[in-house]
Amino acid sequence: AQKITQTQPGMFVQEKEAVTLDCTYDTSDPSYGLFWYKQPSSGEMIFLIYQGSYDQQNATEGRYSLNFQKARKSANLVISASQLGDSAMYFCAMREGITAGGTSYGKLTFGQGTILTVHP
Amino acid sequence: GAVVSQHPSRVICKSGTSVKIECRSLDFQATTMFWYRQFPKQSLMLMATSNEGSKATYEQGVEKDKFLINHASLTLSTLTVTSAHPEDSSFYICSAPVGGANGYTFGSGTRLTVV
Numbered sequence: 001a002q003k004i005t006q007t008q009p010g011m012f013v014q015e016k017e018a019v020t021l022d023c024t025y026d027t028s029d030p031s032y033g034l035f036w037y038k039q040p041s042s043g044e045m046i047f048l049i050y051q052g053s054y055d056q057q058n059a060t061e062g063r064y065s066l067n068f069q070k071a072r073k074s075a076n077l078v079i080s081a082s083q084l085g086d087s088a089m090y091f092c093a094m095r096e097g098i099t100a101g102g103t104s105y106g107k108l109t110f111g112q113g114t115i116l117t118v119h120p
Numbered sequence: 121g122a123v124v125s126q127h128p129s130r131v132i133c134k135s136g137t138s139v140k141i142e143c144r145s146l147d148f149q150a151t152t153m154f155w156y157r158q159f160p161k162q163s164l165m166l167m168a169t170s171n172e173g174s175k176a177t178y179e180q181g182v183e184k185d186k187f188l189i190n191h192a193s194l195t196l197s198t199l200t201v202t203s204a205h206p207e208d209s210s211f212y213i214c215s216a217p218v219g220g221a222n223g224y225t226f227g228s229g230t231r232l233t234v235v
Contacts, residue, residue, distance in 0.1 A: 035223055043158075043211055045226040091163065095223060107154055108215070108224060110164045 003027065004094050006111035013082045014119050020067070021077040021114050023092030033095040034075040035108065036066065040088040048090075051075055082118045089113045121147050122218040126227025133204055133234055141199045141230045143214035150216040153197035154224075155189060158211040170197045204234040 005024045013019040025034065032053045038046040051059045051066045059066040067076040079086060092111040123146045133139050143153060151172045156164040168184075170176040170191035178184045186208075188200040201208055213229040 033223060043213070043229040043231070045213065045215075047222050047224075050223060089161070106217075107166055107169060108164075109166070112163050113161070115161065 003109045004092055004111035006092055006114050008114045009112070010115045010117070012117050012119060013079075015084060016081055018078060018080045019082055019116065021079070021090050021092075021116065023075045023077065023111055025073050025075060025092075025094050027073075027094065027096055029096045031096075034066070034068070035093045035095065036064070036075075036077045037091045037093065038086075038088045039091060039113075045091075049077065079116075084118050084120060087116060087118045089115050122216075122222075122225045123147055124150070124214060124216055124225050124227045126214055126230060128230055129228060130231045131233070133232070135205055135234055136203055138200055138202045139204055139232060141201075141212055141214075141232075143197045143199075143216075143227045145195045145216055148216075148218065149194035150197065151194060152217055153191060154215045154217075155187075155197075155199050156213045156215065158213065158229075160211075164213065167199075201232065204232070206234045208232065209234045 003026050034051045036048040049059050049061045049064045049066050051068045058068050063080045065078045091113050093108045095106045095108050125144045125146055127142050153170045155167045157167050158164045166179050167182045168176045168178045168189050170189045172191045172194050176189035186202055191197040211229050211231050214227040215224045218225050
């Protein structure tokens with residue numbers, strides 16, 4: 001069974017508009033972490049935002065915010081004021097596993113990814 | 121901080137030869153390293169997890185004799201693709217867990233082309 005699901009293979013948005021990238025997850029572990037990464041054509045993985053399962057508030061990082069709906073097991077990424085440089089592939093990922101000393105050693109499971117294209 | 125340096129960034133090799141990819145943690149000790157493979161426009165698929173001083177743990181369906189992983193020190197993990205074939209052509213990327221909300225640091229990836 002797919003643990004992380006991104007149902008939007010591709011998304012288009014006009015420059016300066018906001019866009020929401022969908023992500024749903026499945027886990028029975030009460031302690032987990034959700035990540036969003038941006039991967040431009042160069043291939044590097046750029047960390048965007050993190051949400052812990054026990055976090056009470058939705059995470060925000062600059063133009064990025066995470067709409068965390070725990071009961072629905074969704075963790076959608078909202079990008080506000082899109083820029084041309086936001087065009088890239090975006091991945092949602094989930095970490096389950098053991099945390100020791102503040103560092104989790106659990107593996108990341110990635111969703112299928114969404115290719116975002118920002119139009120001028 | 122918490123940088124993983126991955127080399128080479130690109131490599132082209134002939135079928136039947138072996139290729140070694142290195143990931144070095146530059147400013148921290150990586151007791152664990154995750155190795156992923158990614159085909160164009162697809163997700164990152166975990167191949168194996170290496171732990172310093174012990175045998176790597178391979179994901180189901182990954183041939184351990186073909187993808188040799190070594191994690192001999194706290195700063196170096198290597199992936200060797202043995203007897204490479206064109207179907208092994210892919211983007212390989214390593215990742216290590218780090219403290220804090222960032223969670224993980226990634227190498228810059230290796231684009232392998234087998235001809």
